Amino acid sequence: MFSDAGHHRCQNQNESYFFHIPKIGTAKTSTTPNSMNTCFLPMKIVWSDQNLIKSNRYFKGKTLKIHLHQEKFKHMKSLFTLILSLVCIYCASQKKINVILIGTMHFNNPGKDAAKSEEIDILKDYRQNSLEKITNKIVEKYKPTKVFVEYPSKNQKTLDKFYELYKTGKAYYQADTLTKAWQKRYFEECEIFQLGFRLAKKSENQKVYAMDHPAEMRFDLFQQKAKEMQTIDESAFQKKIDESSNKTNSCYSKNDLADILKCFNTEKELQQNKGIYINLFNRLNKTPDFYGSDLVAGWYHRNLIMYSTIQNTVSDNDQNIVIIVGQGHAAMMQEFIKLDERFNLIKITDVF
Numbered sequence: 001m002f003s004d005a006g007h008h009r010c011q012n013q014n015e016s017y018f019f020h021i022p023k024i025g026t027a028k029t030s031t032t033p034n035s036m037n038t039c040f041l042p043m044k045i046v047w048s049d050q051n052l053i054k055s056n057r058y059f060k061g062k063t064l065k066i067h068l069h070q071e072k073f074k075h076m077k078s079l080f081t082l083i084l085s086l087v088c089i090y091c092a093s094q095k096k097i098n099v100i101l102i103g104t105m106h107f108n109n110p111g112k113d114a115a116k117s118e119e120i121d122i123l124k125d126y127r128q129n130s131l132e133k134i135t136n137k138i139v140e141k142y143k144p145t146k147v148f149v150e151y152p153s154k155n156q157k158t159l160d161k162f163y164e165l166y167k168t169g170k171a172y173y174q175a176d177t178l179t180k181a182w183q184k185r186y187f188e189e190c191e192i193f194q195l196g197f198r199l200a201k202k203s204e205n206q207k208v209y210a211m212d213h214p215a216e217m218r219f220d221l222f223q224q225k226a227k228e229m230q231t232i233d234e235s236a237f238q239k240k241i242d243e244s245s246n247k248t249n250s251c252y253s254k255n256d257l258a259d260i261l262k263c264f265n266t267e268k269e270l271q272q273n274k275g276i277y278i279n280l281f282n283r284l285n286k287t288p289d290f291y292g293s294d295l296v297a298g299w300y301h302r303n304l305i306m307y308s309t310i311q312n313t314v315s316d317n318d319q320n321i322v323i324i325v326g327q328g329h330a331a332m333m334q335e336f337i338k339l340d341e342r343f344n345l346i347k348i349t350d351v352f
Contacts, residue, residue, distance in 0.1 A: 098343075199324075214302075
């Protein structure tokens with residue numbers, strides 16, 4: 001009996017034969033039969049008096065049974081060549097795409113989110129060094145074939161022009177044409193360019209993929225609606241915002257950008273970010289005004305459209321992709337990815 005890739009010995013009475021079973025797939029090896037991305041070869045071989053091989057192989061909880069008659073034991077090598085060919089075909093059809101999901105703050109801090117936070121100054125040398133280390137580790141371990149960023153998908157051609165200039169080392173924006181300070185900060189500091197472009201170029205990608213679907217979210221009506229409906233405390237929203245701001249600034253207190261991103265992407269942080277829509281916003285309803293549920297539905301609607309762009313852009317040739325979005329979007333995307341049978345979610349704690 002044998003249960004892992006490598007060299008193995010098979011004995012039949014007084015004869016011994018050695019053969020090699022290669023590892024199949026690209027993910028880390030494991031003995032778990034239902035591993036997401038690697039096809040493993042646990043096997044039990046039984047030789048009967050009639051020289052009948054019974055071979056049971058397990059793939060992701062399924063069993064492939066092969067019964068082959070052998071005239072002579074010396075034909076073992078050709079037999080296993082046949083079995084492994086069937087294995088490879090089956091595994092190729094079951095491959096999942098690894099998705100590295102990075103929920104992040106907006107490096108340029110435009111102040112559009114309800115929760116306000118401190119500055120991280122991504123242009124400082126030590127922040128730039130962190131970005132280099134983070135992107136190097138992602139490329140070394142996964143080298144993604146596609147990088148998705150929070151840029152309007154309807155403006156993909158504009159993003160293409162920016163990235164084409166970036167790839168060739170040219171300025172992808174003209175600072176002297178930008179009349180407002182926030183515009184310059186956007187092009188200089190935004191995670192789309194600082195992280196997304198940098199990662200895509202190192203991965204030798206020819207394109208960066210836009211996935212955002214902007215939508216108006218009327219959070220500014222919260223207190224007015226709370227006062228009108230009297231279903232929740234008027235101050236509840238501000239309390240949640242203050243809690244979120246404090247948590248964000250607590251993450252910012254970490255020196256290394258990698259640690260800040262890990263802090264942003266803990267299961268607890270993502271669940272709390274998503275939970276506010278159910279625990280708070282969805283209660284702001286009073287027939288016939290369903291402001292709260294409409295707000296929550298609008299948030300899901302936006303994120304589902306963003307996610308569908310990813311679903312319809314990837315192909316079977318993609319082994320690894322990266323999604324770079326704000327923390328609120330990441331909380332939603334994580335749920336979608338876990339439910340999507342085509343994808344295998346990779347936590348950033350396993351990457352850098």
